[in-house]
Structure formats: C-alpha cells, structure tokens
Amino acid sequence: MRTMNEFFKVCRTPELAAEVTLQPMRRYNGLLDASIIFSDILVVPQAMGLEVQMIKGKGPHFPEPLDTPKDMARLVDMESGYNVDDKLGYVYEAITLTRKLLDGQAPLFGFIGAPWTLMAYMVEGGGSKTFERSKKWLYLYPKESHELLDRITTVSIEFLKGQVRAGAQLVQVFDSWAGVLSPEDFMEFSFPYMKRIAKELKNAYPEIPTVAFPKGLHEPELEAMALDTEYTALSIDWTLDPEKVIDSLGEKMKATGRTLVLQGNLDPTVLFAEPEVIARRVEVMCKKFKKCQHIANLGHGMMPGHDPEHLRVFLEAVHKYSKV
Amino acid sequence: MRTMNEFFKVCRTPELAAEVTLQPMRRYNGLLDASIIFSDILVVPQAMGLEVQMIKGKGPHFPEPLDTPKDMARLVDMESGYNVDDKLGYVYEAITLTRKLLDGQAPLFGFIGAPWTLMAYMVEGGGSKTFERSKKWLYLYPKESHELLDRITTVSIEFLKGQVRAGAQLVQVFDSWAGVLSPEDFMEFSFPYMKRIAKELKNAYPEIPTVAFPKGLHEPELEAMALDTEYTALSIDWTLDPEKVIDSLGEKMKATGRTLVLQGNLDPTVLFAEPEVIARRVEVMCKKFKKCQHIANLGHGMMPGHDPEHLRVFLEAVHKYSKV
Numbered sequence: 001m002r003t004m005n006e007f008f009k010v011c012r013t014p015e016l017a018a019e020v021t022l023q024p025m026r027r028y029n030g031l032l033d034a035s036i037i038f039s040d041i042l043v044v045p046q047a048m049g050l051e052v053q054m055i056k057g058k059g060p061h062f063p064e065p066l067d068t069p070k071d072m073a074r075l076v077d078m079e080s081g082y083n084v085d086d087k088l089g090y091v092y093e094a095i096t097l098t099r100k101l102l103d104g105q106a107p108l109f110g111f112i113g114a115p116w117t118l119m120a121y122m123v124e125g126g127g128s129k130t131f132e133r134s135k136k137w138l139y140l141y142p143k144e145s146h147e148l149l150d151r152i153t154t155v156s157i158e159f160l161k162g163q164v165r166a167g168a169q170l171v172q173v174f175d176s177w178a179g180v181l182s183p184e185d186f187m188e189f190s191f192p193y194m195k196r197i198a199k200e201l202k203n204a205y206p207e208i209p210t211v212a213f214p215k216g217l218h219e220p221e222l223e224a225m226a227l228d229t230e231y232t233a234l235s236i237d238w239t240l241d242p243e244k245v246i247d248s249l250g251e252k253m254k255a256t257g258r259t260l261v262l263q264g265n266l267d268p269t270v271l272f273a274e275p276e277v278i279a280r281r282v283e284v285m286c287k288k289f290k291k292c293q294h295i296a297n298l299g300h301g302m303m304p305g306h307d308p309e310h311l312r313v314f315l316e317a318v319h320k321y322s323k324v
Numbered sequence: 325m326r327t328m329n330e331f332f333k334v335c336r337t338p339e340l341a342a343e344v345t346l347q348p349m350r351r352y353n354g355l356l357d358a359s360i361i362f363s364d365i366l367v368v369p370q371a372m373g374l375e376v377q378m379i380k381g382k383g384p385h386f387p388e389p390l391d392t393p394k395d396m397a398r399l400v401d402m403e404s405g406y407n408v409d410d411k412l413g414y415v416y417e418a419i420t421l422t423r424k425l426l427d428g429q430a431p432l433f434g435f436i437g438a439p440w441t442l443m444a445y446m447v448e449g450g451g452s453k454t455f456e457r458s459k460k461w462l463y464l465y466p467k468e469s470h471e472l473l474d475r476i477t478t479v480s481i482e483f484l485k486g487q488v489r490a491g492a493q494l495v496q497v498f499d500s501w502a503g504v505l506s507p508e509d510f511m512e513f514s515f516p517y518m519k520r521i522a523k524e525l526k527n528a529y530p531e532i533p534t535v536a537f538p539k540g541l542h543e544p545e546l547e548a549m550a551l552d553t554e555y556t557a558l559s560i561d562w563t564l565d566p567e568k569v570i571d572s573l574g575e576k577m578k579a580t581g582r583t584l585v586l587q588g589n590l591d592p593t594v595l596f597a598e599p600e601v602i603a604r605r606v607e608v609m610c611k612k613f614k615k616c617q618h619i620a621n622l623g624h625g626m627m628p629g630h631d632p633e634h635l636r637v638f639l640e641a642v643h644k645y646s647k648v
Contacts, residue, residue, distance in 0.1 A: 130627060132593045132627065135593040136593065136596040136597060139593075139598075139605075140597055182562045183563070183568075184608070216563070218563060218565075220565060220568045238506045239506060240507070244544045272459070277464065281463075
C-alpha cells in the first residue's frame with residue numbers, strides 16, 4: 001500500500017512534482033529544449049471517481065474497473081456540479097510553480113491521455129496485451145462507449161484548458177493505445193474525440209501549440225490525424241519511417257496551407273546501445289526528418305533500465321546533428 | 325515442472341499432435357477450409373540446442389537465453405554434422421500421420437517462426453514488451469546478429485523442406501515480432517532472411533504455396549514483402565485496412581505479373597462480442613477484401629477466453645459473406 005501511493009503523492013504535491021520536473025533540466029544543463037510536467041494520464045480517471053493505484057514493477061491498477069455500462073453511474077458527472085478545476089487543481093499548482101522555477105530556461109508542456117486510451121485503462125483495469133475487455137465494450141456497447149468517451153473528452157478538455165491557464169505553453173495528447181484498434185475502430189472511437197480536443201483548445205487558446213501522439217497508428221489514419229484535425233504537430237513512434245511519412249504527407253499538408261511538424265522518433269531501446277551507436281542512430285534520424293519541421297525526441301518514453309548518461313549522448317547528438 | 329513439459333510432449337508425440345490438429349476439423353465439420361499442424365515455432369531453438377519451457381498462463385521461457393554472442397557456441401552447428409531432420413523428425417511424423425487421418429478433407433499447413441522472431445525469443449528468453457535485450461544485440465553486435473539469423477534461417481529452411489516432404493501442402497512463416505522493429509531494422513535484420521526462405525522453398529518445391537505473416541508491419545515494408553519476395557500470399561493483422569492495402573499494392577503487383585493474395589484480418593477480440601456483432605464484422609471484412617484473392621482468417625490467433633461457439637459464428641459468417 002505504501003509504494004503504490006507514493007507515485008500519485010508526488011503528482012499531488014506541487015513542490016515534489018516541480019522538483020521531479022526540474023531534475024532533468026539541471027542534470028542535462030542546456031541540452032533540453034522543453035520540459036514536461038511530472039504527472040500521469042490516469043489523474044483524469046481518478047478525478048472522475050475511479051481509484052487508481054500505481055504498483056511498482058507492474059504499472060497502474062484499478063481495483064474496481066468499469067465492468068458494464070451500468071458502472072458509469074460510479075463516475076462523477078459534469079452536469080451535477082462536478083468541477084474539474086477543483087479535482088485537478090493540484091496539477092495546475094504544480095505547473096504554475098514549475099513555470100516560476102524554470103524561470104524561462106525552457107517552455108513547459110502540459111498533457112493528457114486520449115479519451116480512448118483512458119477508457120481502455122478504465123475498463124481493462126490496467127495495462128493489457130489484448131485489450132479484450134475494453135474492445136468488447138466497443139463491440140457490445142457502441143452507444144455507451146461513445147457516451148463514456150464523450151464524458152472523458154469533456155473533462156479532459158476542461159483539464160487541458162486549466163493547465164494552459166496555469167502556465168503550460170504547449171500541450172500533448174497521448175493516445176498510447178491508438179494502435180491496438182482496427183482502422184475503423186480508431187476512426188470511430190478515438191479520432192473524433194482527438195479531433196474535438198484540438199479544436200476546442202484552439203478555439204480557447206489559439207496561440208498554444210498542440211501535439212498528438214497516436215502511438216502505433218498506420219499511415220492512412222495518421223494522414224487523417226494530420227489533415228483533418230487542428231493539431232500543430234504529430235508525434236510518431238519508431239516503427240514509422242519519417243521520410244515516408246514526410247513524402248506522403250508533406251505536399252498534402254502544404255495544399256491545405258499548413259505545415260507538417262513531426263516529433264519523434266528514435267527507438268528508445270537504442271539507448272541500451274553503446275554511445276557511438278546511439279550517436280550514429282541519432283544522425284540517421286535527424287537526416288530522415290530534415291525535410292520537415294522536427295521536434296527531436298525518443299519514439300516513446302524512457303525505460304527503467306536506461307543509463308541516464310546514455311540519454312545525455314542522445315541529447316548531445318541531437319544538438320550536433322540537427323544543425324543544418 | 326509438469327505443466328511446462330506437457331505442451332512440448334504433445335508436439336513431440338505424433339499421435340497426440342495429430343489428434344489436437346484434427347479436433348477442430350471434427351468440431352467445425354465442413355466449415356474449415358484448411359488445417360494447421362499442431363506444433364510451435366520454438367521447436368527450432370530447441371532443436372538448435374536451447375532449452376525451452378512452456379509455462380502455463382505465462383508462455384515460453386528459456387532458462388538460459390543467449391546473453392552475448394559467445395553464447396552462440398552453445399548452439400548446434402549445421403557444419404559439424406548436425407541433422408535437422410533427425411532433430412525435428414517428430415514434426416514430420418505428425419504431419420504425415422495428420423495428412424493420412426485428414427483423408428483429403430482439407431489441406432494441411434506447415435509452419436515456422438521467422439528468423440528475427442526466433443532470435444528475439446532466444447535472446448530475450450521469452451516474450452517481452454520492449455524487446456530491449458534482443459534489440460540491444462542488433463545495435464551492439466550487428467555482425468554476430470546476422471550470423472545468428474543466418475544460422476537460424478539455414479535450419480528453418482531445411483525444416484520447412486522436411487515438412488513439405490512429410491506432406492505439408494502450404495507453409496506459413498510467422499514473423500510475430502516484425503512490428504517491434506524500426507523500418508530500417510526490419511529491412512536489415514528480418515526482411516533478407518524472410519526473402520531467402522521464400523526463394524529457397526520455391527526453388528525446391530515450386531508448387532507449394534508460401535504465406536508470410538509479418539505481424540505489425542507498416543504499409544511501406546509490407547509493400548517490400550509483397551513486391552520483392554516470392555511469397556504466394558501475405559497474412560495481415562487487424563490494424564491494417566485491407567482496402568487500403570489492396571489500393572496501394574494491387575496495381576503494382578499486377579505490373580510485375582503477379583497476383584495479390586491476402587490472408588486475414590478480423591481483430592480476434594471481436595470473438596468476445598455477441599454472435600450478431602461477429603457476423604456483422606465478418607461481413608464488413610469480406611467486403612473489404614473483395615477486390616483481391618482472400619484467405620479469410622482472424623488477424624491473429626485465438627485467445628484463452630474465447631468461446632469456441634463464437635468461432636463457429638465467425639466461420640459460418642465467412643462462408644455466408646465470402647460468396648460473391
């Protein structure tokens with residue numbers, strides 16, 4: 001019971017969240033061009049009324065996930081006076097404090113989980129290989145699934161706006177489980193909600209850049225994300241070839257008067273390699289992105305066994321090879 | 325120690341392997357158009373000298389996986405008199421016996437794991453979310469990785485030829501972990517070996533159809549698999565849209581004088597849905613494949629919680645909707 005609460009305790013204590021956010025800024029002095037607030041996508045399901053535990057070495061666990069649509073009654077309802085800002089104000093405080101402590105060294109990202117990804121966690125009760133419980137919901141209860149996704153979206157948009165007001169200068173939407181859906185299911189159950197988030201955020205704060213990370217998505221649906229939503233940038237994982245994405249999307253984006261901005265995409269397992277291998281891989285990556293605006297990044301998050309000094313090699317190589 | 329040995333005991337006992345292969349033929353009488361021999365892709369690493377246990381509820385486990393390239397000395401060597409047919413003859417016997425018992429009701433598939441997929445298991449020691457150990461090998465020891473992949477390929481081709489001589493009428497190569505590699509790594513470490521298998525099998529047995537299943541592959545690398553190898557058919561998982569694959573590949577295949585044959589691709593989690601949902605999804609799938617030759621199938625294997633009667637619904641719907 002101790003370890004599982006420590007993670008969310010850090011999220012909920014603005015001083016601790018700020019400290020954890022600032023540590024990499026200090027360690028990699030001058031090498032990081034942006035910072036992302038220490039928090040978790042699952043604070044939203046928590047704020048909607050579900051208990052979430054973080055179990056060391058195992059990941060998130062919901063003791064009482066949603067089993068059937070009846071269980072949606074356990075979720076708080078925006079219409080009955082529920083206030084997102086009250087529930088998640090601790091994230092705003094962490095953002096405001098971190099902005100002050102960052103003191104202009106680098107812009108600060110806020111983030112949320114995509115509605116489908118959060119729904120999957122809420123129904124599966126944790127991570128999954130097969131997503132059989134949450135996909136079964138989509139197949140058996142499409143109407144209720146849309147209702148659930150709609151409710152998550154409404155809360156998420158409010159939360160993201162609150163993060164911006166608190167000081168977030170860019171925001172990212174993580175659809176970690178986009179790639180487990182068939183293309184039709186992604187287009188029906190994830191895409192419209194991803195699209196609404198970008199639109200409503202742009203309406204409210206047109207100057208704030210938004211990034212979508214639909215992990216595991218194939219090229220055709222990625223094209224829909226690029227052409228038919230208002231995200232400023234797309235983050236891509238390492239299984240996509242940036243040159244091919246740029247070839248197929250660059251001209252179409254230009255035709256709509258917009259610019260293709262991509263974030264990514266080095267395979268994070270490359271950080272297990274020797275420094276010279278990492279540097280060579282970064283060089284290849286930077287070349288592959290050179291025909292579009294590029295936010296250099298790993299194609300997914302850090303892993304427990306990574307040597308922090310290998311991240312330094314990555315960052316130094318990015319600075320070296322991203323100069324034209 | 326008991327449960328883990330039972331699985332491979334069935335593989336190694338031709339009468340039991342034949343019985344398990346024939347059970348679905350009896351249960352779904354007349355609904356199955358093909359049969360696949362009961363075996364496992366990991367019989368090849370076993371035959372090369374590594375111990376593999378099958379642990380119930382957990383999957384395969386290698387007590388002593390390959391740690392560094394030095395450990396390759398523990399693998400048997402084709403050049404030192406090692407005979408694939410001796411080591412894996414039990415699979416051939418199972419195939420011959422099953423062919424006889426099938427008595428022409430349906431053709432019998434043989435199969436192997438792709439070299440990269442087998443290498444990943446041999447180095448990781450089992451399944452993995454991140455494949456950090458096996459990818460680290462690729463990054464740190466590219467030369468030795470190629471040597472290992474080459475040795476696995478040589479054994480696999482011999483094994484596949486033996487399966488054909490024993491009576492397999494089609495053969496499938498499962499690259500279950502194709503999709504965890506970056507495109508460059510797939511093209512360097514998996515593709516050439518997949519290509520060699522199809523080529524050598526075609527040289528030896530031109531009449532035997534071959535199917536490649538590079539799970540998780542994106543469209544550009546799938547195109548290389550279709551255009552630049554000699555596989556008769558490609559199996560695709562549910563994350564690809566068959567219509568889009570056909571649109572982008574059909575004409576190019578025709579230009580090379582070949583026909584696009586696709587196998588797949590219903591999301592296996594659909595079998596958790598109610599019968600009418602399954603039937604509707606199968607109808608949609610069959611329509612999406614109607615512009616190419618199609619082997620209707622799930623986009624991946626069955627899962628432990630599936631109701632066998634739901635598979636019957638799937639099979640009946642395939643028969644209903646695949647008629648033009």
